[in-house]
Amino acid sequence: MDVFIQQVINGLTLGAVYAMVALGYTMVYGIIQLINFAHGEVVMVGAMVAFSVIGALAPSGLPPLAIVLVAAGCAIPVCMLIGYAMERAAYRPLRGAPRLAPLITAIGVSIILQHLAMLIWSRNPLAFPQIIKVESYHFAGATITSVQIAILSISLAMMAGLAALVYRTRLGTAMRATAHNPQVAGLMGIDANRIIALTFVIGAALAAVAGVMVASYYGIAHYAMGSQLGLKAFCAAVLGGIGNIPGAMLGGVLLGVVEALGAGYIGDLTGNMFGSNYQDVFAFIVLIAVLVLRPSGLLGERVGDRA
Amino acid sequence: MIESLARLKRHAAAPWAGAAIVALALLALPFALAAVGTTWVRITNLAILFVFLSLGLNIVVGFAGLLDLGYVAFYAVGAYVYALLASPHFGIHWPFWAILPLGAAVAALFGVLIGAPTLKLRGDYLAIVTLGFGEIVRIFLNNLSQPVNITNGPQGIARIDPFRLGGIDFSKSDSFLGLTFSGPIKYYYLLLAVLLAVIFINVRLQNSRIGRAWEAIREDEIAARAMGIDTNRIIALTFVIGAALAAVAGVMVASYYGIAHYAMGSQLGLKAFCAAVLGGIGNIPGAMLGGVLLGVVEALGAGYIGDLTGNMFGSNYQDVFAFIVLIAVLVLRPSGLLGERVGDRA
Numbered sequence: 001m002d003v004f005i006q007q008v009i010n011g012l013t014l015g016a017v018y019a020m021v022a023l024g025y026t027m028v029y030g031i032i033q034l035i036n037f038a039h040g041e042v043v044m045v046g047a048m049v050a051f052s053v054i055g056a057l058a059p060s061g062l063p064p065l066a067i068v069l070v071a072a073g074c075a076i077p078v079c080m081l082i083g084y085a086m087e088r089a090a091y092r093p094l095r096g097a098p099r100l101a102p103l104i105t106a107i108g109v110s111i112i113l114q115h116l117a118m119l120i121w122s123r124n125p126l127a128f129p130q131i132i133k134v135e136s137y138h139f140a141g142a143t144i145t146s147v148q149i150a151i152l153s154i155s156l157a158m159m160a161g162l163a164a165l166v167y168r169t170r171l172g173t174a175m176r177a178t179a180h181n182p183q184v185a186g187l188m189g190i191d192a193n194r195i196i197a198l199t200f201v202i203g204a205a206l207a208a209v210a211g212v213m214v215a216s217y218y219g220i221a222h223y224a225m226g227s228q229l230g231l232k233a234f235c236a237a238v239l240g241g242i243g244n245i246p247g248a249m250l251g252g253v254l255l256g257v258v259e260a261l262g263a264g265y266i267g268d269l270t271g272n273m274f275g276s277n278y279q280d281v282f283a284f285i286v287l288i289a290v291l292v293l294r295p296s297g298l299l300g301e302r303v304g305d306r307a
Numbered sequence: 308m309i310e311s312l313a314r315l316k317r318h319a320a321a322p323w324a325g326a327a328i329v330a331l332a333l334l335a336l337p338f339a340l341a342a343v344g345t346t347w348v349r350i351t352n353l354a355i356l357f358v359f360l361s362l363g364l365n366i367v368v369g370f371a372g373l374l375d376l377g378y379v380a381f382y383a384v385g386a387y388v389y390a391l392l393a394s395p396h397f398g399i400h401w402p403f404w405a406i407l408p409l410g411a412a413v414a415a416l417f418g419v420l421i422g423a424p425t426l427k428l429r430g431d432y433l434a435i436v437t438l439g440f441g442e443i444v445r446i447f448l449n450n451l452s453q454p455v456n457i458t459n460g461p462q463g464i465a466r467i468d469p470f471r472l473g474g475i476d477f478s479k480s481d482s483f484l485g486l487t488f489s490g491p492i493k494y495y496y497l498l499l500a501v502l503l504a505v506i507f508i509n510v511r512l513q514n515s516r517i518g519r520a521w522e523a524i525r526e527d528e529i530a531a532r533a534m535g536i537d538t539n540r541i542i543a544l545t546f547v548i549g550a551a552l553a554a555v556a557g558v559m560v561a562s563y564y565g566i567a568h569y570a571m572g573s574q575l576g577l578k579a580f581c582a583a584v585l586g587g588i589g590n591i592p593g594a595m596l597g598g599v600l601l602g603v604v605e606a607l608g609a610g611y612i613g614d615l616t617g618n619m620f621g622s623n624y625q626d627v628f629a630f631i632v633l634i635a636v637l638v639l640r641p642s643g644l645l646g647e648r649v650g651d652r653a
Binding site: 029033035090093094097098099100101103104105107108109111112115116228231234235238274277278280281283284285287288291292295 | 368374424425427428430431432434435436438439440442443446447450574577580581584588627630631633634637638641642
């Protein structure tokens, strides 16, 4: 039972990060039906920028919390800029092109970003500086750290903020209208191009925060960390129902818990034949199961014509 | 002069003469390249490999319109089948020609495994599920070193047997008729021979009953079914054919480079995909052109990128180079260099 509670806590933390990244995928997919493969790379850039800023400010004697906030404050605009630039340079010219072209372009953008990061931050894994002292709290036989509490509360706050933005503001209404039908939204005076660019920018901001969180959680940042994280976050988005914002949140959290429980129990279940190094497989098994059994996802209203 | 040329062109033997010239040029090519440097023969081999993979993808993605991003997992399966059965890892040394069909069959079995549950999925969803399958294969190859050491984990399997024909070892140099046949040159001929077979299969399939069924499914699946095409059977068959072709490429590569590695596919697969798209997917000459171009661009990029940027970037940025070219082509010509019209689903 202790293992169970512990793994649920770990899973919720991981799931909160997945949910933040999944939101970026689902918003972009909802609005232009593109799997933005480069989104995972934006997460990585967020982590890397924060790494550099923390490294530069650590000797300055500022309070640690302020340093982390400044780092996040630098990572967010950088990622927003990248999000805007890739939409403007790579995806907008391909709007209306055959479906395959933007998909492949997204893969290309992802690889370019990865290699640029390798150029700037080297190909070695970087130890993410742990400047804030990690406190551990015990309850019910499990341990929860201050980092985990911070991740859970920050992501909860950001998701609440996003929900308010999408469902309570004029901008959110315009986003939902564009996702529903870009042509008609255009007739209603909505500048679809601007809304699409803004969707990318908002997704990138969430990704930046997710990047800082995941790097401080694992204590490591690496130029290739984004691709698998991104893929799993996409699984989370599909699990919840792609294009559906509450779905991405639910899918992310569920996927995190499934993965953590799977990693915790796979050894016992298979008589130690498979160890926790198979953790990464669960996300994909869940994905395949969802798509085969319920292609529209858990909360998916709209069943895609091709699903 | 022009008149006599035109008369020559009308001659019945003209196509044969043309084919003979092309064949001679292809036969002589590695020696001309080797005179410049053996690296160029290696680059050519890499380009052939890209052509090979992109032709296989052309069937699955181009003809049938199934967005299969896990294609390269089958390539890894083929490479590992060869690696396990022809290396000191298990001490088994089966001959190449016995393993080639076996590797294709094992991959085809995996193809059925992927094809069966995903029959209902199309487009982006299929893309992401196949990508997931690819990841699963990669994770298993990376981790199946315990409790029984099957894949040797992240180190991969090395010292794989080279291809042998009669008593000729394809990894070593030989002299014959005063010409030096180095390892890469011999592999060039082997790869070329297999490539020609694959091109033949591609062309024949495109103009066959199955090829027409693929096109019908790609353009309009419901209409295809109404015309009596068993779409499920055809789609499953597509996965099997694609998997078998990829596995053949994997077997060849394992014997050529002598190593099989769990991550060998991930980048290469994307590149092959890009090659097919670059040339114009659904188009056999396009897939070939894309493969050759990508191989050459990458090699040139690796060779000259240092000079061009004042040694700021080294050859490890060759991938960036390739993908920048790709994006530029797609932005300017979304349907690829030789692309006709691509169906919405492809």
